[in-house]
Amino acid sequence: xxxxxxxxxxxxxxxxxxxxxxxxxxxxxxxxxxxxxxxxxxxxxxxxxxxxxxxxxxxxxxxxxxxxxxxxxxxxxxxxxxxxxxxxxxxxxxxxxxxxxxxxxxxxxxxxxxxxxxxxxxxxxxxxxxxxxxxxxxxxxxxxxxxxxxxxxxxxxxxxxxxxxxxxxxxxxxxxxxxxxxxxxxxxxxxxxxxxxxxxxxxxxxxxxxxxxxxxxxxxxxxxxxxxxxxxxxxxxxxxxxxxxxxxxxxxxxxxxxxxxxxxxxxxxxxxxxxxxxxxxxxxxxxxxxxxxxxxxxxxxxxxxxxxxxxxxxxxxxxxxxxxxxxxxxxxxxxxxxxxxxxxxxxxxxxxxxxxxxxxxxxxxxxxxxxxxxxxxxxx
Numbered sequence: 001x002x003x004x005x006x007x008x009x010x011x012x013x014x015x016x017x018x019x020x021x022x023x024x025x026x027x028x029x030x031x032x033x034x035x036x037x038x039x040x041x042x043x044x045x046x047x048x049x050x051x052x053x054x055x056x057x058x059x060x061x062x063x064x065x066x067x068x069x070x071x072x073x074x075x076x077x078x079x080x081x082x083x084x085x086x087x088x089x090x091x092x093x094x095x096x097x098x099x100x101x102x103x104x105x106x107x108x109x110x111x112x113x114x115x116x117x118x119x120x121x122x123x124x125x126x127x128x129x130x131x132x133x134x135x136x137x138x139x140x141x142x143x144x145x146x147x148x149x150x151x152x153x154x155x156x157x158x159x160x161x162x163x164x165x166x167x168x169x170x171x172x173x174x175x176x177x178x179x180x181x182x183x184x185x186x187x188x189x190x191x192x193x194x195x196x197x198x199x200x201x202x203x204x205x206x207x208x209x210x211x212x213x214x215x216x217x218x219x220x221x222x223x224x225x226x227x228x229x230x231x232x233x234x235x236x237x238x239x240x241x242x243x244x245x246x247x248x249x250x251x252x253x254x255x256x257x258x259x260x261x262x263x264x265x266x267x268x269x270x271x272x273x274x275x276x277x278x279x280x281x282x283x284x285x286x287x288x289x290x291x292x293x294x295x296x297x298x299x300x301x302x303x304x305x306x307x308x309x310x311x312x313x314x315x316x317x318x319x320x321x322x323x324x325x326x327x328x329x330x331x332x333x334x335x336x337x338x339x340x341x342x343x344x345x346x347x348x349x350x351x352x353x354x355x356x357x358x359x360x361x362x363x364x365x366x367x368x369x370x371x372x373x374x375x376x377x378x379x380x
Contacts, residue, residue: 062274076102077135080120081217083241084356124191157266162364164258166236187229284376289342
């Protein structure tokens with residue numbers, strides 16, 4: 001019985017080995033191995049959402065604006081010797097295009113055009129006055145340049161006048177262009193871009209000149225009128241004003257060449273964004289008012305007439321809270337235009353035929369709707 005069982009086991013074992021060998025012969029020598037990545041999944045509920053605009057409460061934090069309010073006046077650095085822009089008249093009043101933008105800022109803050117402390121500054125003094133906190137704002141025919149914007153710690157507002165450097169000479173001097181001025185003596189103001197532009201203009205033409213440098217516009221004008229210089233160079237707008245103060249204005253002409261770009265506008269010390277916004281948007285309001293036909297004579301009537309133009313409604317404080325955003329009264333623009341006027345009124349009063357007579361039509365200082373560059377962002 002034991003022998004029979006052993007035979008059966010041996011036979012079964014042999015058959016098993018034969019079957020395993022047969023099966024292994026049918027399989028590849030090396031089985032294919034595939035990587036399987038197991039990813040954990042979660043059921044996510046999709047919810048439809050809606051964008052909602054949540055009002056953000058804005059609080060004015062301008063240290064400069066508060067200091068100005070506490071002092072009761074805007075300290076404005078100005079010119080005192082350029083007719084049309086900044087000039088001390090016979091009554092001892094500061095008048096001019098730039099001076100009126102100082103008054104506009106005072107009206108915006110105090111609703112009082114007399115709440116200005118004018119600080120006459122020379123070209124060499126002006127930036128130091130900003131840096132030492134002698135003035136709150138500089139509105140003194142100052143050119144916006146890269147180095148002044150970056151190196152001097154100042155910010156520039158909207159350009160209020162697009163200018164360019166020119167040359168004034170005598171009609172009987174035999175000079176019709178800069179090319180005729182080789183070896184000439186030129187009166188020039190110290191501490192300005194004028195000196196550098198003059199050097200570039202003559203160098204590029206292969207001409208030489210002798211500069212006679214002065215500290216104030218009045219000194220350059222007097223020296224030129226006395227015949228100490230063959231020409232007087234400055235921004236063309238200033239030359240037009242200075243010519244009116246010469247003994248015989250008709251004996252002098254401004255040459256056609258323009259030596260440079262001179263974008264002029266307000267300047268303030270860096271570090272107070274809200275104060276810059278106040279200055280910037282007061283200027284913009286004055287420009288938009290002209291664009292919309294709003295003048296010192298009709299602004300109150302328009303404000304009371306329920307105007308349908310949405311931007312006019314926002315500009316005059318009928319809708320929105322734009323004054324509050326700046327830390328000013330809701331109707332501050334109404335006050336500014338009533339007391340000082342729109343851009344065109346300010347220009348005509350000081351630079352038009354009744355002033356220094358600098359033609360605006362066809363110039364860069366026309367409104368953008370009339371082919372010029374005077375342009376303000378939307379009031380919204």
